[in-house]
Amino acid sequence: MTSASPVRDLGLRLLRNRSFAVGGGLIFAVLLIALTADWLAPFDPLRNAFRMRLQPPGAAHWFGTDHYGRDILSRVMYGTRISLLIGGLVVVVTGALGTVIGAVAGFYSRLDAPIMRLMDATMAFPSIVLAMIVSAVLGASVVNVVVALSIATIPHTARIVRASVLVAREHDYVEAARALGAGDLRILFRHVLINCLGPLIVRLTYVFAIAILAEATLSFVGAGPPPPAPSLGSIIAQGRDFMREAAWITIFPGLTILVCVLGLNLLGDGLRDVLDPRSRS
Amino acid sequence: MSRLVEIEGLTKIFERRGSLFFGGGRATRAVDGVDLTIAKGETLGLVGESGSGKSTTGRLVLRLIEPTAGTIRFEGEDIGRMSRAALRAARQRMQIVFQDPYGSLNPRMTVADILAEALTIHGEGSPAERKRRAAETLDLVRLPASALDRYPHEFSGGQRQRIGIARALMLRPSFIVCDEVVSALDVSVQAQIINLLQDLQRELGLTYLFISHNLAVVRHVSTRIAVMYFGRIVEIGAADALFAAPAHPYTRDLLAALPAEHPDMRGAHRPPPGDSFAPRTEGGCRFAARCRYAEPRCGAIEPKLETLPDGREVACFRAIDNSLPAAGERA
Structure with missing residues (x-):
């Protein structure tokens, strides 16, 4: 099992993992659409065209138009960009802070109880309500939505990391590293956290998914990024009143959310499996 | 023989942490006033049942956990007083091998x-x-x-x-703590690992603290053997002498529990009454409640390690008085 390049080896194993390949393919497609919206979007997502109101999907407007005559396909492409941006930022913030908080709580038993009770208190608050309050107090903007959703998703993440750290730090190899003279930081990163990667990756793909969903919810109730910039959630919110006559307004952004969340879950599962050396044949 | 490791009055009390609000918690004296010396180049076997504190002793010697009291000297230096940097440097000379080859x-x-x-x-x-x-x-x-x-x-x-x-x-250490290194392995593999450890000892001039509950293995590898019971050393001496004529009643019971090498040699083995969770008499000998030779004084005063004529040390009044029946005889 000696291979010339560990990086190429990892790449090959990733591609061979079906769940990673399918999930990665879906996310790649969504990302591509979001990033190329400026060139590929057939219409200006903000341009009203009253004569073209509520057109069903057809040759000119693949996903139809809304009650202002705006092209849904173009709006979904731009909306995906904001949703993915928010999801990505929430994952980064939650991943960093949740890991640090959880690792400190799990590794230093003195700090465990104070930190985790604080997390429990945050968790006791319904996360959507919490996010709405933060968004209402700080004002609706992309950054504030990210802050709000991060505050809502950090406690669970910290809890999962802490639990994994508590298990991982009891292994003999941690004591062996200490016996070799390793310091806390080396032990934490090289021996403890690396063995918590599995649950963390799964949790973060889930955070990405719920961030996209929560952003949609916040936009739906008007606490999301301010209009007119479309996000997937705000498109759905605006289409709500026309569900009977023009279901396509909500169906297409809804399907996009579905594809994102499904792709991320598959990607996370695949990544977790491939990164574990024990899964090698 | 020069002393590589000297341990005096080593004690570890584990405080069970109470809750943030309700406090409390119970303390366990895992290791309670252990004195040991390990000579350069020898293998000191440390035996005892589960929970006797032998693994904790091994970790304390390397200061992987902080002792509650007592001193540990390694090559003459007090490990307990070392600075972080000095301890890190000292770790190059003392190492540990664990029981579980998977974990x-x-x-x-x-x-x-x-x-x-x-x-x-x-x-x-x-x-x-x-x-x-x-x-x-x-x-x-x-x-x-x-x-x-x-x-x-x-x-x-x-x-x-x-x-x-x-x-x-x-790191080419001079001292290695072997903590139950073979007890998770198949018997055939155990022999290979034991032989390897002995070869390495010869080639590299290593000193071992060999912790095990397997008496047969300990007898095979050890120069001297220390027997631990409930956080204390009850008997310590040359491996052959200890096996030939165990002085402490607990050592006798341990040896009697070994499977006979031949079916004809099987005696009527009687395990000691009670188990290691039996309540201990406060202040007296820890083994008194399970000892078939116990006298009133055993329950009142705690015996200290004293030297027998053959150089062995034992913590038992009756062994020191020579008033115990010879090993194998019934009380």
Whole structure:
């Protein structure tokens, strides 16, 4: 099992993992659409065209138009960009802070109880309500939505990391590293956290998914990024009143959310499996 | 013989942490006033039942956990008073091998990384140099250099234990704590690992603290044996003398529990009454409640280790008085 390049080896194993390949393919497609919206979007997502109101999907407007005559396909492409941006930022913030908080709580038993009770208190608050309050107090903007959703998703993440750290730090190899003279930081990163990667990756793909969903919810109730910039959630919110006559307004952004969340879950599962050396044949 | 490790009054009390709001918690005296010396080049066997504190003693000696009281001197230096930096440096000379060959190797690191880490921590050598020394050390434990690029899960239990031993040897220590190193292995593999440890001792001039509950193994490898019961040493002496004529009633019971080497030699074995969870008499000998030779004074005063004419030390009034019936006789 000696291979010339560990990086190429990892790449090959990733591609061979079906769940990673399918999930990665879906996310790649969504990302591509979001990033190329400026060139590929057939219409200006903000341009009203009253004569073209509520057109069903057809040759000119693949996903139809809304009650202002705006092209849904173009709006979904731009909306995906904001949703993915928010999801990505929430994952980064939650991943960093949740890991640090959880690792400190799990590794230093003195700090465990104070930190985790604080997390429990945050968790006791319904996360959507919490996010709405933060968004209402700080004002609706992309950054504030990210802050709000991060505050809502950090406690669970910290809890999962802490639990994994508590298990991982009891292994003999941690004591062996200490016996070799390793310091806390080396032990934490090289021996403890690396063995918590599995649950963390799964949790973060889930955070990405719920961030996209929560952003949609916040936009739906008007606490999301301010209009007119479309996000997937705000498109759905605006289409709500026309569900009977023009279901396509909500169906297409809804399907996009579905594809994102499904792709991320598959990607996370695949990544977790491939990164574990024990899964090698 | 020069002394490599000197332990005096070593005590470890584990406080069970109470809750944030309700406090409380109970204390366990895992190791309670242990005195031991280990001579350079010898193997000191440390035996006792589960919960006797032998593994805790092993970790205390390396200061992997902080002692509650007592001093540990390694090559004359007090480990307990060492600064962080001094302790780090001292760790190059004392190492540990663990019981569980599966839990003692980080599953996400290759064998090369596991071994080279010791050198990385102490800033020795270039990456290439570290890998070369890892290969050399693998050779010492009779594993091929091709093992370097593999992960721990690709090896058998015996091979993993060799990797664990190699990791301990990377810094070329003079003293190794072997904590139940063979008890998780098949009997045939146990013999290989024991032989390997003995070969290494000869080749590298190692000193071992060999912790085990397996008396047959301990007898085979040890120069001297210390018997622990409930955090205290009850008997310590040369391996042969201790096996030939165990002085302490607890040692006798331990030896009587060994399977006979031949069916005809099987005696009527009676396990000591009660178990290790039996309530202990406060203030007296810890074994008194289970001892078939106990007298009133055993329950009142705690016996100290005293030297017998043959140089052995035993913590038992009746053994010191020579008033115990000879081993094997019924009380």
